[in-house]
Amino acid sequence: xxxxxxxxxxxxxxxxxxxxxxxxxxxxxxxxxxxxxxxxxxxxxxxxxxxxxxxxxxxxxxxxxxxxxxxxxxxxxxxxxxxxxxxxxxxxxxxxxxxxxxxxxxxxxxxxxxxxxxxxxxxxxxxxxxxxxxxxxxxxxxxxxxxxxxxxxxxxxxxxxxxxxxxxxxxxxxxxxxxxxxxxxxxxxxxxxxxxxxxxxxxxxxxxxxxxxxxxxxxxxxxxxxxxxxxxxxxxxxxxxxxxxxxxxxxxxxxxxxxxxxxxxxxxxxxxxxxxxxxxxxxxxxxxxxxxxxxxxxxxxxxxxxxxxxxxxxxxxxxxxxxxxxxxxxxxxxxxxxxxxxxxxxxxxxxxxxxxxxxxxxxxxxxxxxxxxxxxxxxxxxxxxxxxxxxxxxxxxxxxxxxxxxxxxxxxxxxxxxxxxxxxxxxxxxxxxxxxxxxxxxxxxxxxxxxxxxxxxxxxxxxxxxxxxxxxxxxxxxxxxxxxxxxxxxxxxxxxxxxxxxxxxxxxxxxxxxxxxxxxxxxxxxxxxxxxxxxxxxxxxxxxxxxxxxxxxxxxxxxxxxxxxxxxxxxxxxxxxxxxxxxxxxxxxxxxxxxxxxxxxxxxxxxxxxxxxxxxxxxxxxxxxxxxxxxxxxxxxxxxxxxxxxxxxxxxxxxxxxxxxxxxxxxxxxxxxxxxxxxxxxxxxxxxxxxxxxxxxxxxxxxxxxxxxxxxxxxxxxxxxxxxxxxxxxxxxxxxxxxxxxxxxxxxxxxxxxxxxxxxxxxxxxxxxxxxxxxxxxxxxxxxxxxxxxxxxxxxxxxxxxxxxxxxxxxxxxxxxxxxxxxxxxxxxxxxxxxxxxxxx
Numbered sequence: 141x142x143x144x145x146x147x148x149x150x151x152x153x154x155x156x157x158x159x160x161x162x163x164x165x166x167x168x169x170x171x172x173x174x175x176x177x178x179x180x181x182x183x184x185x186x187x188x189x190x191x192x193x194x195x196x197x198x199x200x201x202x203x204x205x206x207x208x209x210x211x212x213x214x215x216x217x218x219x220x221x222x223x224x225x226x227x228x229x230x231x232x233x234x235x236x237x238x239x240x241x242x243x244x245x246x247x248x249x250x251x252x253x254x255x256x257x258x259x260x261x262x263x264x265x266x267x268x269x270x271x272x273x274x275x276x277x278x279x280x281x282x283x284x285x286x287x288x289x290x291x292x293x294x295x296x297x298x299x300x301x302x303x304x305x306x307x308x309x310x311x312x313x314x315x316x317x318x319x320x321x322x323x324x325x326x327x328x329x330x331x332x333x334x335x336x337x338x339x340x341x342x343x344x345x346x347x348x349x350x351x352x353x354x355x356x357x358x359x360x361x362x363x364x365x366x367x368x369x370x371x372x373x374x375x376x377x378x379x380x381x382x383x384x385x386x387x388x389x390x391x392x393x394x395x396x397x398x399x400x401x402x403x404x405x406x407x408x409x410x411x412x413x414x415x416x417x418x419x420x421x422x423x424x425x426x427x428x429x430x431x432x433x434x435x436x437x438x439x440x441x442x443x444x445x446x447x448x449x450x451x452x453x454x455x456x457x458x459x460x461x462x463x464x465x466x467x468x469x470x471x472x473x474x475x476x477x478x479x480x481x482x483x484x485x486x487x488x489x490x491x492x493x494x495x496x497x498x499x500x501x502x503x504x505x506x507x508x509x510x511x512x513x514x515x516x517x518x519x520x521x522x523x524x525x526x527x528x529x530x531x532x533x534x535x536x537x538x539x540x541x542x543x544x545x546x547x548x549x550x551x552x553x554x555x556x557x558x559x560x561x562x563x564x565x566x567x568x569x570x571x572x573x574x575x576x577x578x579x580x581x582x583x584x585x586x587x588x589x590x591x592x593x594x595x596x597x598x599x600x601x602x603x604x605x606x607x608x609x610x611x612x613x614x615x616x617x618x619x620x621x622x623x624x625x626x627x628x629x630x631x632x633x634x635x636x637x638x639x640x641x642x643x644x645x646x647x648x649x650x651x652x653x654x655x656x657x658x659x660x661x662x663x664x665x666x667x668x669x670x671x672x673x674x675x676x677x678x679x680x681x682x683x684x685x686x687x688x689x690x691x692x693x694x695x696x697x698x699x700x701x702x703x704x705x706x707x708x709x710x711x712x713x714x715x716x717x718x719x720x721x722x723x724x725x726x727x728x729x730x731x732x733x734x735x736x737x738x739x740x741x742x743x744x745x746x747x748x749x750x751x752x753x754x755x756x757x758x759x760x761x762x763x764x765x766x767x768x769x770x771x772x773x774x775x776x777x778x779x780x781x782x783x784x785x786x787x788x789x790x791x792x793x794x795x796x797x798x799x800x801x802x803x804x805x806x807x808x809x810x811x812x813x814x815x816x817x818x819x820x821x822x823x824x825x826x827x828x829x830x831x832x833x834x835x836x837x838x839x840x841x842x843x844x845x846x847x848x849x850x851x852x853x854x855x856x857x858x859x860x861x862x863x864x865x866x867x868x869x870x871x872x873x874x875x876x877x878x879x880x881x882x883x884x885x886x887x888x889x890x891x892x893x894x895x896x897x898x899x900x901x902x903x904x905x906x907x908x909x910x911x912x913x914x915x916x917x918x919x920x921x922x923x924x925x926x927x928x929x930x931x932x933x934x935x936x937x938x939x940x941x942x943x944x945x946x947x948x949x950x951x952x953x954x955x956x957x958x959x960x961x962x963x964x965x966x967x968x969x970x971x972x973x974x975x976x977x978x979x980x981x
Contacts, residue, residue: 195304198311198322213308232307246270259623260390265383272378276371281363284370288964289359293971294334295352297359312356320349335971355971366963373956380949391628395693398616398625402698405609405705412605417597420444425590433464433583441593445600452741455724463592463721466583471516471529475576476507479533482572486562496554500540502533510536530573534560596720603713610706610745617694618752626756629693633686633760634938640682641665645946648939658939659804659932666803667834670771673874680767680878687760688884694753703746710742751925759928761884761891766802766931768875769866773799774834775874782865789822789840791829794858796841798866807920807927810899813859813910817849859910867896868912895926 201209217240220233229237250270257263286298299311301322312318320328325345332348333339341347401408421444428437441464442457483501502510511517514532538556545553563572618626638648642665651657669679714730717723731740772780773795783791797816801809809815823840830837852858871879879885901913902923 194319194321196319196322197302199300199302199308201300216306216308232309243274246274259621260394261383261387261623264386264390265379268382268386269375269379272375272382273371275378276374277367280367280370280374284366284960284963285359285363288967289355289970292967293355294331295355297356312353312360315353315357318349318353351971351973354973358970359967362963362966366959370956370959370963373952373959376952377949377956380952387623387628390623391625394616394623395625398613399698401609401613401616402701402705405606409602409605409609412608413601414605415598415601416446417444417601417604418594420446421593421597425585425593428585429587429590431585433585433589437585438464444597447604449741452725452728455728456722459722459724464583464585464589471511473508473511473517476511477504478576479573480504480507482576483533483563486572490562492554496544499544500537500554500559502536502540506536507533530564530571533573534563537563592720596717596722599713599716603709606709607745610702610709613702614749617698618749618756620752625693626690626752629690630756631941633689634934635942636686637683637763637935638938638942640679640686641669643935643939645943648943651936652940652943655932655936658936662932662935663799663803666767666770667774669834670767670774671831671834676767676771677874677878680764680875683760683764683767684878684882684884687757687764688882690753690757690760691883699749699753702749706742706745710740710745714742751921754922755925755928757887758891758926759934761888762802762928763931763934764875764888765866765892768871769798769802770834771872771875772869773836774831775872777831777836778828780865780869782861782869786861787822788825788827788829789819790858792836792838792841793818793822794861794865795829795836796838797858798862801862802866802931804930804932805927806930807924810923810927811902811904813904813907814862815851818852818858819844819849820852853907856907856909856911859907860912863896863900863912867892867900891926898926899923 217236220229220236221240223229223233224237247270250266253266254263257266281298286296289295289297297312300308301311301319302308303319311322328345328348331352332344335348335351337344337348337351421441424437424440424444431437438457438461441460442453445453445456448456480501480503484497487497487501510532511529514529516529516532537559541554541556541559615621616624618624621627641662643661647661651661669675710730714726717726717729727740729741731738731742777783777795783794786794793816797814801814805814819840825839827839830839870876879888897913898916898918901911901916902918903915904910
């Protein structure tokens with residue numbers, strides 16, 4: 141450390157040699173006398189004692205030297221940490237470590253919360269939240285304090301400097317010690333000119349420095365006052381604007397990952413190759429190897445196949461029982477004892493006394509004699525012999541009953557036929573004799589059987605791993621969960637549709653709590669759009685392009701490849717199971733043939749992805765069909781052949797029903813064949829309908845008294861014309877022209893045909909003749925998927941989400957903007973000081 145003269149003097153004064161007593165007879169060398177030196181005089185001489193020139197410097201940070209400064213700061217922090225660990229850190233180093241601790245602590249908290257979240261975006265937002273919080277603490281003072289102060293006063297209130305020891309410090313950190321000497325007179329004068337300090341006052345530099353200090357203290361105070369509000373608000377706003385970009389990036393990343401899984405299914409499946417089943421089988425081999433095969437071993441072997449669904453599990457257990465057992469049984473003395481006890485348990489709880497049971501059922505000793513007398517004690521008893529054993533026991537029981545009944549009154553005698561029914565049962569598991577005998581199989585857990593089970597377990601583990609990889613692909617693409625590819629597509633399109641049809645924030649605010657009000661608003665919007673050719677073309681083109689974009693997210697070719705890989709995997713595994721004598725399991729997994737896969741694991745695997753896509757696409761195809769129907773009514777309602785032959789009142793009813801169903805109808809409405817209150821005695825007026833701004837100007841509908849209307853369940857033609865009008869009549873020319881230039885034309889046409897065939901062919905017991913197609917046996921799930929979500933419900937949910945997001949942003953954005961405005965405005969009141977008197981000389 142560099143020291144001045146005073147410090148040198150003080151430091152050396154304590155170690156100066158002290159006078160020693162003169163020893164006798166010692167030769168003392170003669171010293172040359174020193175010049176007269178008066179220390180007090182020298183200390184008072186200001187021209188002699190001067191401070192050493194400082195090595196500090198002002199720092200001018202900018203974006204170009206920021207990387208170098210970051211590296212230098214990081215190296216300093218590492219050095220400070222080493223000093224802290226050894227107990228040598230100074231105050232400045234400890235202060236720096238406090239900032240490092242804040243960042244590391246925040247990172248640890250974000251990492252912990254990361255593990256508690258379920259979806260990629262919410263996980264990522266934990267770190268975005270931390271980053272935005274730290275950024276807000278750094279950015280707020282720069283944009284709200286430093287920049288306005290510099291623009292208004294010309295003073296950088298957050299200036300930093302580096303002292304003689306290389307320590308970076310805020311210039312105005314300590315008002316009692318500000319290193320003004322780092323500023324030259326020229327720089328101070330320039331800032332004084334910006335501050336409006338008169339040029340000809342006495343001690344102008346001191347006046348400028350005093351004003352700069354005051355502005356800095358006021359700004360630091362303002363920073364402390366506003367930081368507690370500004371930091372969380374600014375952090376929240378940053379997160380709000382960052383989340384969509386993070387979600388988009390993660391969605392693209394997940395999409396690519398899914399494509400890689402499908403392209404490299406064999407490699408990617410190694411992630412799930414845990415050999416769990418093989419390990420379980422090895423444990424059973426170690427425990428039961430060489431021992432007789434019994435029910436316990438069969439059950440444990442079936443349970444060893446990890447992750448199997450209940451239906452396939454039961455089929456596997458049945459197959460394993462046949463595979464692991466033989467047609468012969470080992471019967472010994474323990475078998476006789478077990479049968480005796482089982483028979484007695486069959487009579488407990490019935491109208492038999494304990495003495496009667498003991499009298500008619502042979503005990504263990506007598507049962508053993510029966511087996512020995514009939515040569516049943518051996519290890520090769522076949523299934524056909526089980527009936528013989530059962531019959532022999534029954535003959536013994538019959539003799540015992542006859543003996544018991546002797547000398548007994550008729551009311552106390554036992555009924556052998558009733559006893560025989562209790563003992564004999566067609567099902568082995570309920571027969572007290574056969575149930576014991578069937579468990580006494582003579583099969584053992586041989587090395588050959590062990591090898592076969594190892595092979596089956598290895599194949600199952602590989603099949604399971606590949607199935608899990610396919611599951612991951614399907615879930616990423618079309619899973620019914622947040623942040624899947626299809627879910628992100630749905631959310632983005634739903635949000636954009638509000639802008640497409642022109643629903644603004646104020647309109648959403650009025651209807652956000654009531655779906656019926658949303659439906660009314662949506663209907664008005666659609667009727668207005670379809671009445672304007674240019675507007676309809678613009679909206680329909682935008683809608684069709686958004687719906688077509690789903691094929692870019694989930695390519696039809698990828699689904700085809702997915703189905704092919706499912707077929708290959710399940711076919712190969714099904715063949716393996718058949719070849720290894722597990723036919724029931726093979727059927728549960730793969731079916732008997734390609735035409736018999738209903739309810740199989742393969743069919744479930746394939747239908748998961750296809751059905752999810754069907755539901756999403758049907759919802760948007762329905763919206764396109766709704767717009768087209770409204771367009772046809774608005775554009776050429778009097779030219780539609782389906783309507784021409786009906787009176788005007790019926791046409792008005794029919795159009796109103798179709799408008800309601802296309803906009804609000806659910807699968808239940810389709811199932812009940814469109815309940816609607818109508819006039820049972822309509823007018824015979826055949827005049828043309830009048831359309832204004834897309835709306836039918838009703839002359840009859842809704843004009844009569846409500847009590848005069850009723851549902852007409854026998855009018856099948858009304859239902860048929862409605863279905864024909866919505867799904868069979870040709871689309872509008874403008875719609876057709878737009879679809880001709882889109883990749884979804886064939887799919888949209890197919891959707892309308894499916895609705896007409898499947899939903900139009902559905903039978904309702906109360907209205908059995910209300911169909912436009914022959915009756916079909918299609919399940920309710922496909923009908924539900926084809927119906928999709930009603931447009932009014934789609935826009936109701938999208939509107940709520942959009943309103944909540946915008947309202948939140950409006951509240952926090954307004955608060956943040958107001959706080960920023962107040963903070964900037966405060967600068968105009970800072971630095972006010974009494975005017976110095978001008979030096980007149």
